[in-house]
Amino acid sequence: MKYTPVENYINGKFVAASTSKKLAVISPVDGSHLSDVPLSTSQDLDKAVKAAKVAFPAWSKMPIKERVQVFFKYKTLLERDIKELAALCSEENGKTYSESIAEIEKSIELTEFACSLPQLVSGEILEVSKGVECRTEHVPLGVVASIVPFNFPSMVPNWTIPNAIALGNCMVIKPSEKVPLSCAKLATLVQEAGLPAGVFNIVNGDSEIVTAICDHPGIEAVSFVGSTKVAKIVYQRATSNFKRALALGGAKNHLMVLPDAKADMTAQNVAASMSGCAGQRCMAASAMVAVGNVDHIIEKICEEARKIVPGENLGAVINKESQERIEKYITEAEKQGAKILVDGRHAKVKGKENGTYVGPTVIDYVKPDMAVAKEEIFGPVISIMRTNTVDEALAIENANPYGNAASVFTQNGGMARYIIEKASAGMIGVNVGVPVPREPFSFGGWNDSRFGVGDITGKSSIEFWTKLKKSTTKWNPEAGVNWMS
Ligand code: NAD
Secondary structure, three states, X not given: OOOOOOOEEEOXXXXXXXXXXXXXXXXXOOOOEEEEEEOOOHHHHHHHHHHHHHHHHHHHHOOHHHHHHHHHHHHHHHHHOHHHHHHHHHHHHOOOHHHHHHHHHHHHHHHHHHHOHHHHOOOOEEEEEOOEEEEEEEEEOOEEEEEOOOOOOOHHHHHHHHHHHHOOOEEEEEOOOOOOXXXXXXXXXXXXXXXXXXXXXXXXXXXXXXXXXXXXXXXXXEEEEOOHHHHHHHHHHHHXXXXXXXXXXXXXXXXXXXXXXXXXXXXXXXXXHHHHHHHOOOOOEEEEEEEOOOHHHHHHHHHHHHOOOEOOOEOOOOOHHHHHHHHHHHHHHHHOOOEEEEOOOOOOOOOOOOOOOOOOEEEEOOOOOOHXXXXXXXXXXXXXXXXXXXXXXXXXXXXXXXXXXXXXXXXXXXXXXXHHHHOOOOEEEEOOOOOOOOOXXXXXXXXXXXXXXXXXXXXXXXXXXXXXXXXEEEOOHHHOOOOOO
């Protein structure tokens, strides 16, 4: 085992969980045993919530301009340790080192946004009647929870940590049991940055801790990022306990390619979108709708896909189960009559025979009712469907239950605008394969990709992590006695 067993982080200290139950943390890169992660109990969660509750009064009373100083420092620490964080991320998640560097850079950008919160959260004040003022303030909620997935071990925790905490909340986070090491490293950085003990806490574990978070009376709000199946469970359970909840789910993102699209640029974007992070991105292109004859672009997509080599510029998928699931999807599509143009099954990387790799896969002549067209595959696979018109393409896109992202590749501005209007997704790209809005714009899908109101990052997150206090004050005699007395 390369690292010591993972511990919980409670009240500013790494502590053992109250259980001997654990899971092995295995590197998808080569199958090596990295560490063990405890399957903490509800007693462990309770300790974390209690520590957060004790820390809350002092932290929330501190002016936000002082609170964000911790995140200015945290940002410099992320920059200082970017190589170490990226190496850890690649080891536990399997993505390439350059993808991990990009993930930490994005974490830095998220932190920069949190540092700007004082400029954004000043409330409003207005003299609503002679001598009478109304004023609003954003007030933190209390102890909040963040439950995160395996595919971005640093970035997704940083969707919530800087904003929620800078806004005055205290947090308990539950990392993915598959990638708990990056989050533990983030705890050392917030501590070094000067965050008081108890403001940020980590409780490791699996679904038992997630259920305990949804049920804990001391937790005011729950944010979740993961699959749609679990997002629904968490949203229902947390809200049935009268908590505020925002649960981001899975995705099936459609790219629509029109005959006038720039061939080289489109092919590079499609190949990069489907295969980046081994297709394990909720913003990955997973289905492509070829409108009319775009055979020349499909040929180029295949050429680009063949340049993507497992173990070189393509990372591993998270585990054997995932590898088998992805390969099964490809085999089923083939049996149902789809044509495999580039086949990533049975990928092996020399010297890393126990790693879990799937090569880039391009499947053509997919029918909209096939599983590869409808379901989230979460691997480096693109399923191409063919239509004659943009409206048929939009009908396919609109029929899918998810709604994270959709993109169009075209040189026609009017057509692009039409697709922006008609696509049923929260984030739309025009000649962009991965249309992630960058700060200060917020991130969030629609439909089965997001349950709850608002987005998880950017300005929209302010509404989720705070409640509004409205005060009406009357000081001057000219206000008279009649104004609502
Ligand atoms: P997951 O849903 O399996 O797990 C997410 C979290 O929920 C983990 O912390 C896990 O321990 C916990 N969990 C798992 N099963 C549970 C259960 N039955 N009850 C309660 N908690 C449970 O997701 P994952 O495999 O870690 O991540 C991949 C998924 O996340 C994909 O579907 C991907 O699209 C999605 N994702 C979505 C976004 C977005 O912004 N919409 C971003 C990243 C990832």
